[in-house]
Amino acid sequence: xxxxxxxxxxxxxxxxxxxxxxxxxxxxxxxxxxxxxxxxxxxxxxxxxxxxxxxxxxxxxxxxxxxxxxxxxxxxxxxxxxxxxxxxxxxxxx
Numbered sequence: 001x002x003x004x005x006x007x008x009x010x011x012x013x014x015x016x017x018x019x020x021x022x023x024x025x026x027x028x029x030x031x032x033x034x035x036x037x038x039x040x041x042x043x044x045x046x047x048x049x050x051x052x053x054x055x056x057x058x059x060x061x062x063x064x065x066x067x068x069x070x071x072x073x074x075x076x077x078x079x080x081x082x083x084x085x086x087x088x089x090x091x092x093x094x
Contacts, residue, residue, distance in 0.1 A: 009041070012049065012087070026082070027051075031091040032058075042091060051087035054078060058092045 012027060029051065031038060046053065054077045060070035078088050 009045070012045075025086065027087045028078070029087070029089045029091075031089065032056075034093055039093065042089070042093075045089065049087055051089040052078070052081045052085040053089045053091070056090060056092050 008029070012029075015025075015027070029045075031042060045051065054074050056074055057070050061067050074090055078090070081088075
């Protein structure tokens with residue numbers, strides 16, 4: 001889902017009901033907004049659903065420099081925790 005937040009929130013909430021059965025289904029969320037609404041949505045998401053969080057160092061992606069190193073760092077963090085988590089949040093701010 002790509003939207004300002006409400007649809008995705010309810011999609012995730014309904015998809016992640018605790019049934020006592022561990023699923024192999026994974027969810028990856030990426031958020032690049034710095035608005036106060038997005039910050040509040042991130043806080044609620046983290047509090048209610050406890051995703052594994054990786055903060056992107058956006059400056060490393062915007063300017064000439066170690067962009068591939070930042071991409072690899074984020075990718076490796078997610079992959080290292082793939083078996084232990086169902087939801088992953090990759091965001092520019094927390």
